[in-house]
Every structure is written in C-alpha cells, then in structure tokens.
Amino acid sequence: MLRLPGGAVPGKSSIVIKLVLVITLCSTLIFAVALGYNYYSSRSILEKELESNARNLSLSLVNRVETELSVVSRVTEGVARALETGRYSEKELHTLIRTTVEKNPEIFGSGVAFEPYAFSKTSRLYAPYYYRENGKIAFTRLDTSYLYVPYLLWDWYQSPRELGRLEWSEPYFDDGGGNLAMSTCSVPFYGETDGVRHLKGIVATDITLDSLTKLVSSVKILKTGYAALLSRNGMVLAHPLKDAVMNESFFSIAEARNDPSLRELGKKMVAGETGFIRYNSLVGVRSWMYYAPIRSTGWTLAVLFPEAELLENINRLSLIMGVIGFAGVLLLTAAVVYIARSITKPLRSLAEATHVMASGNFDLELPVVRSNDEVGVLAQDFQVMKESLKEYIKNLTETTAAKERIQSELQVAADIQASLLPRQFPAFPERSEFDIFASMDPAKEIGGDFYDFFFIDDDNFCFLIADVAGKGVPAALYMMVAKTLLKSEAQRLGEPDQILAYVNKTLAIDNDSCMFATVFCAILEISTGTVRFANAGHNPPLVMDSQGVRYLTLKSGFVLGPMADTVYETERLIMQPGDTLFLYTDGVTEATNLTDDLFGEPKLLNALQDGPRQESDQMIHAIRDEVTRHANGAPQSDDVTMVAITYRGTVV
C-alpha cells in the first residue's frame, strides 16, 4: 500500500494564514487609502473654508480700523474746511483746536500749522497745538517746540502740502507724548486772495496707535493665531511680539532671515495687494496668512492661522479613525481566523484521516462534518470513496488470492509435468553402450515440451522429443496424453512410423481445436548402433560424428494430432561409437534477446562444434549456457528442451 511521504501537518501556506494575510492586508490597504483620502480632502476643504474665514475676519478688522481712522480724518477735514470758510481770531482758533481735542477722545492732539506769514504778517511761523497730558488738555506751540528743525520741513507738513490732500503719516514715536506710537492725519487748508487759491496751512491731528494696536492685538485666532498691522513702509505696528512693534519692518525681517520671498511678500503688501499664503510666522510657526490693505493709510492688516492648530481637529479625527480602523482590522483578523479554522478544522481532520487511510487502514471512522457547505459535501464524498475503496480492495484481495491459488495450482501442475519426465542421470549407469542426458527448462507459463526415453526391450532403446503447440493448461494436458500414448504405443509397436501413426490416429479423434504436437521419435538398436527414426513435423536433430556436426536429413512428416490418416516413414541412421545425436525444441533456436534477435540454428551448430563433445550432460549444459548468454536477461518465452544421446558401442 502506498504511503504518502511527510505528515499531514499543514505548513506555512495553510489556508488560515493565507486568508488572514490576504484579508488583513487588503482591508488594511482599503482603510489606509480611505483614511488618507479623508485626511487629504478634509484638509483641502478646511483650507478653502479657512481662506474665506480669513478674508472675512481681515475685512471686518480692516473695516473697524478704517472706521476709527475715518472719524479722525473727518474731524481733521472738518477743522480744515472750517478754517477755509470762516475767519478765526487767534482766540477762536485756539478754542476750535482745543474743542476738537476735548470732544474727540480718540484724538491725542491737534494743531494748525500755518504757512510762513499766513497767520500774521508779523510772525513768520505759527502753529498752536493742543494735546492730552495726564488727563488734561495741554498747549504748546509747534513753531517753538521744534527746536532744531522747523515744522515746515517735517513729513506730516510736507506730504499733504505737496500732494494737496489728506495724508496719514508714517507712524512714529513721539518724544514728548509718553513714548507712544503715534500717527498724524494732516489736511491742507487754503485761502483765497484776489481769486487765487493758495495754501494757508496744515491741520494736523495726532492719534496714538494704542487703541488700534489693542484692537488688532485683541484678535485671537484658535490658540496662538493672531492679527498684525504693518505700516505703509512695512513697519510692524501691531504684533504679539512686542519687541518687533515699531522696531522691525517686514523688510528688516526679510533681511535678517535672508528670505527673498518674504521681501517679495512685503512689496506686495506695500503695494496694497490682498493675498492668502502659507507663511512661517515671526515666531517660526507654520501658518496660513491672509493680508489686506487699509486703504486710507496704506497700512496692511494680516491675520495668521497656525497650521498645526488648524489641522489639530483633523489630526485628532484621523488618529481616532486610525485607532478604530486598527481595532477593526484586529477584529476582522480574529473573525477570519475563526471562520478559516471552522472551515479547515474538518478539512484537517479529513486530511489526518486520509493520512491514516493512505497507510492502508480503511476501517477508521471518518470525522463527522455536519455542515451543508462544500466541506460537508467533500466529507460525504470522502465517506463514499472510502467505502468504495474498501470494497474495491476487498475484491482485489479476493481476486488476488484466487489468482494466487490458480498460480500455485499451475505451479504444482508444472512440477507434476516436470516430474513425469525422466530426470535421474545417469539414467542407466549399468548400460555402458550409450549415455543419454536431457533437460527441460519450462518458460514462466506452463508449456507443452517434453522428452522421454525408455527401453522397449533389452536391445531397443526408444528416445523422443516433442513440442505441443501453444502454451498453458491445454498444452500441458495435451502433452500428458501424448506422452502417455507415445510410451505405451512405443512399447507395444516398437517401430517409429507405426508409433507415430497410431498415436496420431488416437489424438486426432474429436480434435476440433486442432491441437497438435511435433514429435521426433527414434529407437536405437544398441547391438548395432542403428537408429530407426520417424519425424512428425519436429525440428531435425543434429548429428555429431567423425565428420563434424550437421543437421540430420529427414522426411518431415506432418505434425501429430490434426489429421487422423497421416502416414509416417521410418528412416535409418548408423551411429558409430562416439557419435552423438542432439535433439532439441524450437525453444533453443527461437530464444530471443532484448532486441528480439533469435539464437538461431547457425549459432546452435557453432556452439555444438566448439563445445564439449565427450559427455552429453556437459554438452547440454554448455548449450544451455550459450542460450542464456544470448538472451542476456530477456525473459524466456518458450520451454527450452534438449536431449543428447551418445553411442559408446557394444562392450566386447
């Protein structure tokens, strides 16, 4: 029984591991893609939202700043227009300026600076200025308080004078005004002399940037996001980094950072553009920045959203999703393992059962699989297969036993057949006149060759060789009959032609199957060495005498058995002492080797010529050896039978 190599233990490629690997990897991949896409699209949605939020926030801040500034602009404009339309005495002028400061809490100080001699023909410069100091309104004269540079040369005076319109000054620190960042709104006013409009002076209103920077600084975006205000020149006006306020400009920062893109950004801001960009803030935080101009002053307002804080929610969400996904994959893996095990468990037990069956044990109980799925069907089929195999093997065992019985009976038959042939050698040790040796090597299958020799009387010794057509039991039975008849008729009739004719007649009766035997039958008259022989279709024997070795010339005669009225003829041969007659069946000459070459008659002739001639037993053994050598391992297909008789002559 075939036994499969190796055990039934599944290796690394077990179904469970395959399923787990494939399903886990696939679901992990799907989940990772979904999570990644979700993160990416959430981010881009967030960025879009952010831009519009940033824009709204900036614009509202810009509006609020503009509102505060426009109050101051309007007041300043009002004073200028008042000065153009009415004539104000010095006292009335002072009252106007003082009232303006008093009524408008957002105004730090206000003054009117006249062109040379525009106020009085006698004094060249005149510039009264009211301002707040310690909660009261204080007064000074700019024409005298500017000690080294007359007010005429200052920006707040020069710009509106040259441009002829309202101008906000670049913010500055006021030396006397309590170290506050200030900006001045300057409006030119004009008079008419002889229909010619000419500049009379500048109304200047100072504001501290305190409230504006407070307004801007109060903006808190997320945790650390903020708003910043930059002047027309890029000066930082409001920023959570207090050190930078009024100290650093956008361009100095760009210089310090050696960042050309920052400089470009500064240029865009100064040019009054609007933008939404990614930006590393002054404190080094990656942020999104929206910037927009404050038109009236040319300043820029920027709002910054720190990226990390913006993405915090998304990141947290993604993390939670990741954790949930991981847990899900773990759960899925567990489920897959469970299902795969439930599928492979019966498969495994089936495999184990197969392993036992493979060693030839068909009596084991197969594991019960109750499921209706494919595994259940397999288990049922397996059960059926096991029963069929068991039945088949039972039948096979019985058939084999029967065949073996027949085989052994045939073997017994072959043994009996062989035992019927005379096998005692030397056969007649008391007779020195001749010696005889014979051998019959049956083929695997029981066959029909035989030989026989016996005394008919004291002087007549009969010897014969025969080959029954075909093989197997019919040939063996026919051989028995033929051999028995030949011996009895030989002893009764004593002449070869009569023996053959009589036996033929007997065998031919009811021989519908046309069984036949070829027989060479001879009788040696010991006293004379005369051999009387007759042939029934058998191979001619070989004569070995002083002349050499030759085939005996004889009349063939028809084979024994098929035709009742066949006639045979007795011929004669005189043997001299030392002469040998060699009889054989076609099992000798038709012995084949592996390439189907026949041993053949010439080879037999040569073998006899070259072989030992003195002893008939040695002669036959030598021929047998030659035949075996020729066959070279090819199976023997026919019985190999030989008889050698050597005449020694009568004892004198």
Place this chain on the structure above:
Amino acid sequence: MEIQTRNEANTTVITITGRFDAVTAPDYEKKVQELIVGGDIRIVVDFAGLDYISSAGLRGLLVTAKLLKAKGGQVRFANVAGTVKEVFDISGFGTIFQMDATVAASLAAIA
C-alpha cells in the same frame, strides 16, 4: 500482426503481416470465422509480409482450414517463403496445404 482483407475475383484475399503467434492467432481465427459467417468461403492467404509463424500460428491455420472444409470452402496460401516456409517444411504443413507462388496463381487455382 496486421490482418487485411480484400475481395478479388469472388475470393477473399487475407494479407497477414508481422508475427503469427499465440498472441495474434486468435485475431486471425476470429477474422476467418467472420468471413465464413458472412459466406466468404473461398479464401487466399497472402503470406508475403509474414516474418514469423509459431506453432500456435500453425494451429490457427489448421483450425480455420478445418472450419472452411466443413462449410465446403477452400483456402490456398500464397507467397509462403523464408523462415515461414522452413517452418511449413519441417512441420509437414507444406504437404497438407495448397500453396502457390503468387496471389494471382492462388486466385487462378481457386476459381
């Protein structure tokens, strides 16, 4: 052994090639029996392509010849030569069967 039959001049010519032995003799017997059942009882066997004949082959020839004789039929052998001829000579079969040198001669003789 290959067995082919053809009809020629009201006679069935059986051509046998290869080895005529215990293995192939039943095929030959079956073929001839079929012919006899079909009423073809005039037969010429062409031995030209036959390499070898064993005693079982000879028995096959005898069986079929006997059947044909019982039905009043005839069989002739053509082109028996070489080792097959030797076997025929040794066994005496050459004396009991009617043999011709050619198929044409057999056909002529049988007509």
